[in-house]
Amino acid sequence: MKKVKIAILGFGNVGTGVWKILLENKKEIMKRSNYEIEVAKILIKDINKKRDIIVSKEILTDNIDDIINDESIKIVVELIGGCDDAKEYMIRVMKAKKHIVTANKLVIANWSDELFKIAEKEKVLFYYEASVAGGIPIIREINESLTANRIQQIIGIINGTTNYILSKMTNDGISFDEALKEAQEKGYAEADPTSDVDGYDAVYKLAIMASLSFGTKINHDAIYREGIRNISSLDIKYAKKFGYTIKLLAIAKEESNKLELRVHPTLVPTIHPMANVNDVFNSIMIKGNAVGELMLYGRGAGDLPTGSAVVGDIISILRNNVKPSDVSDASEQSNLKEIKKSEENESKFYIRLNINNKVGVLRDVAKVFAENNISIISVTEDVRHDDYAPLAFITHKSSEKNIKNSLEKIKWLENINKIESIIRIESFN
Structure with a gap:
């Protein structure tokens, strides 16, 4: 059985989850990847910190260079989180010709274009399944x-x-x-x-x-x-x-x-x-x-679900079913698409007002909506007090622009104390 050495950057919740999965599912992982996976190094802040999991101090390090300069380590799993250090470490790791697996959504969302280009240039794989929705693939x-x-x-x-x-x-x-x-x-x-x-x-x-x-x-x-x-x-x-x-x-x-x-x-x-x-x-x-x-x-979160996604990416790299150039890089797509402004979006709305307990308030509110081509589907005002009452209602589908314009006028009506809530409704059509 072939052996591959990996390193883990960070040994918090997800890092320990990856460790547990690699130990507990060792036989299954070996069958599916055709490799025995050895964790050769774990990057941590404090080597002497007490941990619930027993790990040999020989594989612990607080120096990233111990991982980057170790040519026997082929895959590095980044789990330290945050931005600057994580990004810097991933770049250095790829330039050292090591494959990357990460759960870092912040780095992927901000610098995926730069990281994918480096991965392609260095001919290494860059996987990030665990960055979204934990164990859901x-x-x-x-x-x-x-x-x-x-x-x-x-x-x-x-x-x-x-x-x-x-x-x-x-x-x-x-x-x-x-x-x-x-x-x-x-x-x-x-x-x-x-x-x-x-x-x-x-x-x-x-x-x-x-x-x-x-x-x-x-x-x-x-x-x-x-x-x-x-x-x-x-x-x-x-x-x-x-x-x-x-x-x-x-x-x-x-x-x-x-x-x-x-x-x-x-x-x-x-x-x-x-x-x-x-x-x-x-x-x-x-x-x-x-x-x-x-x-x-x-x-969508937790040590084992997210760790499962991380280990899945490690196995995918070992199977090597794709070439580095196959890694998706959305930044190289020439078809850049416009993002709609929020005021252009349309939906039904739930709106709750705090009103004075007076006759005719709903009539005045409905009039303002009608002037902006908005109609009301349902209304409830079952919780009344002596001086005030909450008024909640649902509108027909409308643009956010029309809703915003209406509420700007409604808040100045005589018996409106406050606009308490505005929540969109998704119909899944």
């Missing part, structure tokens, strides 16, 4: 299984932290702050949850999927983004009354060579499978012009 689906299709849209729950928080708010009736605290206690959310709850993590992942799916370079800064901090228990309640569940969706659609890219809280019909994706699970629905709709489901 979405990159491989797009690059291999769906290559005969023109992908028309991708809609997904691709952040486990926000899905856990919204699931707890929906199923247990707790507040956002309570659900976030619970997610942090269980290790699903960081002490600083900004990247997750404000939608940045989902934006980076959507940029990667959209680049591959639509054959064009995507600047993640051009993707419309909203997080879930402002979702209240009252919104959850009204969504249920209207027949919806609130999820943070990442949405990419192509029409007439223009792309619609957005990440935001969304009302999903309760009868749709996506509404029933709970806890930290992820789900991605892809629509191709030949295959129709496909839906992938699984754990």
Whole structure:
């Protein structure tokens, strides 16, 4: 049996998951790859740190040069996260003629064009399945299984932290702050949850999927983004009354060579499978012009699911089923596509107002909407107080521009105290 030496950069949650899988599934991996995989080096910050996993100190190092200068190491797995150091290490590793496997969505979303060009120049492989949706093989689906299709849209729950928080708010009736605290206690959310709850993590992942799916370079800064901090228990309640569940969706659609890219809280019909994706699970629905709709489901994060994707990439490199030049580089596509401005997008909307408890308020609101070619489908105002009341309603499909113009006028109406919530609705048509 042939042997191959690899190195792991970073030994946190995912790094230890990769280690466990390589040990526990050693026989299966050897059969499928025709190689015995030896972890020759692990790059860490503190060699003397106590760890739950027993690892020989001989393979631990705090110096990247010990890995780069070791010609016997053929594959390097980057799992340190972050930007600058991770990018620098990957470049140096490839220039040392070593293949790369990474789970770093931030680096891929920002510098994939540069990294793919270096990989091609150095004739090494660069795999990144674990950068999106953990254990769900979405990159491989797009690059291999769906290559005969023109992908028309991708809609997904691709952040486990926000899905856990919204699931707890929906199923247990707790507040956002309570659900976030619970997610942090269980290790699903960081002490600083900004990247997750404000939608940045989902934006980076959507940029990667959209680049591959639509054959064009995507600047993640051009993707419309909203997080879930402002979702209240009252919104959850009204969504249920209207027949919806609130999820943070990442949405990419192509029409007439223009792309619609957005990440935001969304009302999903309760009868749709996506509404029933709970806890930290992820789900991605892809629509191709030949295959129709496909839906992938699984754990989107965690040591073993993400580690599974990493080890899968290692095995793919060992099988060497593709040439380095086959690695997809969206930046070299000449067919650059325009990204629609958010005001051009169309959908139904859920809107909740705080109003004075007076007769005629709904009439005045409906009049403003009518002036902007917007009609209301459903209304509920069942929770009234002496002086004020929440007024929630659903509109017919409209452009964001018309909604924005309407609400700008509505907020100045006499009996409108505040516009509390504006959430888009996805119909999955």
